[in-house]
Amino acid sequence: MxxxxxxRGMRRGVIGALVVVLVAIFAATxxxxxxxxxxxxxxxxxxxxxxxxxxxxATFVDFAGRPLVVNFWAAWCPACVxxxxxxxxxxxxxGDEVTFLGMANSxxxxxxxxxxxxxxxxxxxxxxxxxxxxxxxxxxxxxxTVFVTADGEIHEVFGGQLDRDGLEARIDRLLEAS
Numbered sequence: 001m002x003x004x005x006x007x008r009g010m011r012r013g014v015i016g017a018l019v020v021v022l023v024a025i026f027a028a029t030x031x032x033x034x035x036x037x038x039x040x041x042x043x044x045x046x047x048x049x050x051x052x053x054x055x056x057x058a059t060f061v062d063f064a065g066r067p068l069v070v071n072f073w074a075a076w077c078p079a080c081v082x083x084x085x086x087x088x089x090x091x092x093x094x095g096d097e098v099t100f101l102g103m104a105n106s107x108x109x110x111x112x113x114x115x116x117x118x119x120x121x122x123x124x125x126x127x128x129x130x131x132x133x134x135x136x137x138x139x140x141x142x143x144x145t146v147f148v149t150a151d152g153e154i155h156e157v158f159g160g161q162l163d164r165d166g167l168e169a170r171i172d173r174l175l176e177a178s
Contacts, residue, residue: 043153043154045060045061045137045146045148045152045153045154046060046133046136046137047059047060047061048132048133048136050103050126050127050128050133051126051127052124052125052126052127053104053112053113053116053125053126053127058126060148060152061152063099063101063148063152064150064151064152065150066098066099066150067097067098067099067147067148067149067150067155067171067174067175067178068098068099068100068101068147068148069087069098069099069100069101069145069146069147069148069167069171069174070101070103070145070146070147070148071083071087071100071101071102071103071143071144071145072103072105072128072134072139072142072143072144072145072146073102073103073104073105073142073143074104074105074106074107074112074142074143075104075107075108075111075112075114075115076107076111077142077143079142079143079160079161080142080143080161081115081119082161083143083161083162083163084102084115084119084121085119086162086163086164086167087100087102087121087123087162087167088119088120088121088122088123089164090164090167090168090171091122091123092122094168094171095123097171097175098171098174098175099123099124100123100124101123101124101125101126102116102121102123102124102125102126103125103126103127103128103133103134104116104125104126104127104128104129105128105131105133105134105142106128106129106130106131106134107127107129109127109129112125112127137154137157138157139157139159140159141159141160143159143160143161143162144157144158144159144160145157145158145162145167145170147170147171147173147174148174149174149177149178150178151178155173155174155177155178156170156173156174158170
């Protein structure tokens, strides 16, 4: 009997491990597979409205006409905190080519505001307190960055932390596509 319990426990462990592997493969092919986007794959950004940190309301359509880099971050996310200075540096260097939008995801407004001030973020910041926009875009990783063409089509989605070189390379591809 004891041997049978061990076998069942082992079976549960193997099944659990397989589920984890399958979820990881799914995430890698859907979220990180943005590099393979082509014109036929492009989808429009959602039309949901969101609140900007200045208190006004906006939609993604308000940013049409220029390529857009939307970075989802949160003060509770160490990888997000680590990449924010990189985004600010690239914004300072290339903000005349693309628009940057930082979207605080599932975060407390005061913590988001404090972090943005500490980092010195100067690009447009918005709030997605319940993660509605995050989910509408089908995102699962934090941080996540969505690269949107000037026509409002999603060109690429990247899940994970970006450094300056990775961000700039994706902006170059976005500009080629816009």
